[in-house]
Amino acid sequence: MFTRFIENLRIAIFSIFANRLRAMLTMLGIIIGILAVTLMGTLISGLDRSFEKSISFMSRDVLFVTKHEWFGDEDWWEVRNRRNLKPEYVEKIKNLSDYVLAAAPLIARTTTVRYRDKSVMAVQTNGTTEEYLQVSTANIETGRFFTAGESRSGAPVCIIGVDVAQELFENEDPLGKKVKFGPHQFRVIGVTEKQGKFLGLFSLDNRAIIPLGTFQKMFARRGWSQIMVKVPAEFVSEAKDELTSVMRRIRGLGPRDRNDFAINEQEAFRSQYNTIKLAIGGTGVFITILSLVVGGIGIMNIMFVSVKERTKEIGVRKALGATPKTIMSQFLLEAVIICGFAGLIGLVLSWFGSLVINRFFPSTMPVWLAAAAFLLSLLVGILSGLAPSYRAARLHPIDALRYE
Amino acid sequence: MTPGALISLKGVTKVYEIGEDQKVHALRGIDAEITAGDYISIMGPSGSGKSTLMNIIGCLDTPTEGIYRLEGEMVHEMDDNQLASIRNRKIGFVFQTFNLLPRSTALRNVELPLIYAGVPVDERREKAEDALKKVGLGDRMDHKPNELSGGQCQRVAIARALITNPSIILADEPTGNLDSKTGVEIMQILVSLQEAGNTIVLVTHEQYIAEHANRVIKLLDGLISDDTSN
Known part of the structure; x- marks a missing residue:
């Protein structure tokens, strides 16, 4: 054989x-x-x-309340006419929902950030509250996040992403330095840890975070906004149902009205x-x-x-x-x-x-x-x-x- | 069947069907016995059925009817696998066109039957070398057939036929492709093989070749017409 x-x-x-x-x-x-x-x-x-x-920048236990679905196929003319989400909803959600652990609004625009003769263009600038640290996966590398007080009072402080920090400061320590967002001056109080690019498309490190109050004071209220709601990981779907009814109440929808908002989660991605x-x-x-x-x-x-x-x-x-x-x-x-x-x-x-x-x-x-x-x-x-x-x-x- | 008969053929016929309703009776009823140690020539004009008979004796084909016994084994009942095995163990072929594998050396050609017998490499190498020395090709073992003369090729073929120590050596016109001098040499090898105790069946249409044998069977139209022992 x-x-x-x-x-x-x-x-x-x-x-x-x-x-x-x-x-x-x-x-x-x-x-x-x-x-x-x-x-x-x-x-x-x-x-x-x-x-x-x-996707790891987005936790599984965070729900994203937005005006329209991320990957939805809703009619654009219907979505277009929806009312904007307001940062004030955050407090209402916290009061009405049993599941919510933390909630933070997020409004965004892009700005050019300058330090002396250097500048970084198209920096994703977010306005949010102190609870943002709980609902996002961002961590502070050096310095600190802003406090509730700073958030409420609209203090001119900012936390910048590592890319921005490197671009503007190179070998200098960014903490305490004054940078300019357009005409407005901010003090750098923290730098976030490196998070990488999302799907290789846009960098999560080319960003800046400022208090919500400051954002509203200095920039127009226009621009997209969303509310990030952290819920217990084991009750994500129950929390989503509850949040839907909470949002319907906040929006004052009648029983026959269709939802004029959307609740997204990592699952959608x-x-x-x-x-x-x-x-x-x-x-x-x-x-x-x-x-x-x-x-x-x-x-x-x-x-x-x-x-x-x-x-x-x-x-x-x-x-x-x-x-x-x-x-x-x-x-x-x-x-x-x-x-x-x-x-x-x-x-x-x-x-x-x-x-x-x-x-x-x-x-x-x-x-x-x-x-x-x-x-x-x-x-x-x-x-x-x-x-x-x-x-x-x-x-x-x-x-x-x-x-x- | 005579006791001691190596081969016994009884009423062997072979019918080829060519298309529908067309039959060729190549053999019409052959009765013959071959004893061990014999040297037999089968003669006959072309179309007489001598090739068919040779194929049946060589277990390359089975009779349509009749009985073929080879050392007591009922060849006419065998399937392809059993036929392959019996060819491997009991038959040594020497063909007119040598039928050596062109890309293999003389040594590998001679080894081939032992490979199919499952003999391990060292043993078969030794046996193949011995067999080649016996036919006078001890110095040509690593040559390929195209580097050998016709006579040398036929000697390789004879060594290959001998290597399994077969019951019978079947030679089909072994000198047909050789010049007369080389032909004589090959015939001398066959004679010496018979003297050493081998049984040889030779198919030829040339009288002077057939005369080397001690028994000549003549075929005509699928029947034995003459069977003479010298």
Whole structure:
């Protein structure tokens, strides 16, 4: 058994090397297929990782009350006419809701921040209250957050993100320095920890936080606003229901009125992301199957040629005692080795490809995916080798010997 | 069946069906026995059925009807796997066109039957070297068939036929592709093999080749027309 297997292995490798060019060309389909499946998998794993990393700035137990749904399909003309959310809702929510642990409004605009001759443009500037630290995942790296008193009185203090701090101060200590938001002067009292980019799109560190009172005093009240409500992690959906009815009361909606606000959670991002992921994955699977089928047909074709070319050899081997099973496994092994080799080449290429992907978002090829892709290539080898090797096994020794 | 008979054929027929309703009776009823140690020539014009008979004796094909016993084994009842095994163990083939594997060395060609018999590598290498030395090719073991002369190729084939120590050596026109001088050399090897105790069945259409044998069976139209022992 073992002796015959070694012999078959030898014949297979020998025959592939004798027809190198032909083998390489037939391998292409499989190589592309394996490349597609592994790169797509690497891409998705990279996406997953960067999604999880960026979504972590948004806790699972925080609800976001906004004018419209993040990924909703509401009619724009209806949404357009909705009343703005007011920061005053925060106190009402805290009074009316049993679930709420902390709540903070967040109003935002972009400003240019200046320090002496340096400036940073398009800084996301948020106005909020002291409870913001509880509802967000932002942490203070150096300095402190503003107090309730500063928040109420509208003190000209600010907390800046690390990107802004680095840009403006480089080696200087930013604490206590005066910076300018447009015409207004602020004192830096804290710097937030690095949070990275959200989905690689916009930086969470290119921002500044100022007290709500200050924001309202200095900037127009226009701009989008939302209310972040922290609830117990184990009652997120109950809290969401309760918050909905609380908001309806605050908005003074009648029983027949539709909600003129939306309550969002991290889940919305997640399901949106999963839809995208499914689309990418589905395309990947389709391309993979397509090229593996095409590749498999190529292998089958070349194996039929190989059987035809070696009919006489098959006859000799049969005359000398090779059983149909031995001949079958000889050609099957050849097909499997071609495909397995193609799979390995595909894996090596996709390893280089994953290095390229890694430059755009951090990712590595999952080991299980590499193993699965390799097994898949062997499976293609078996499937496409079956018919040709069965034909070889069934050849009558006399006909095969006479074949010229 | 005579006791001690190596091969016994009884009422062996072979019918080939060519298309619908068209049948070719290649063998119409062969009765023959071959004793161990014999040297037999099968002669006959083309179309007489000698190739068919040779294929049946060589277990490459099975009779349509009749009984074929080889050392007591009922070959006519065997399936493809059993036939492959019996060819491997009991038959040594020498073909007119040598039928060596062109890309393998002489040594590997000779080893081949032992590979299918599952003999481990060291043992079969040793046996193959011995067999090649026996046919005078001890210095040509690593040559491929295209680096050998016709006579040398046929000697490799003879070594390959001998390696499993078969019950019978079947030679199908072994000198057909050789010049007469080399042909004589090959015939001498076959004679010496018979003297060493091997059973040889030779298929030929040339009288002077057939005369080396001690028994000549002549076929005509699928039947034995003459069976003479010298």
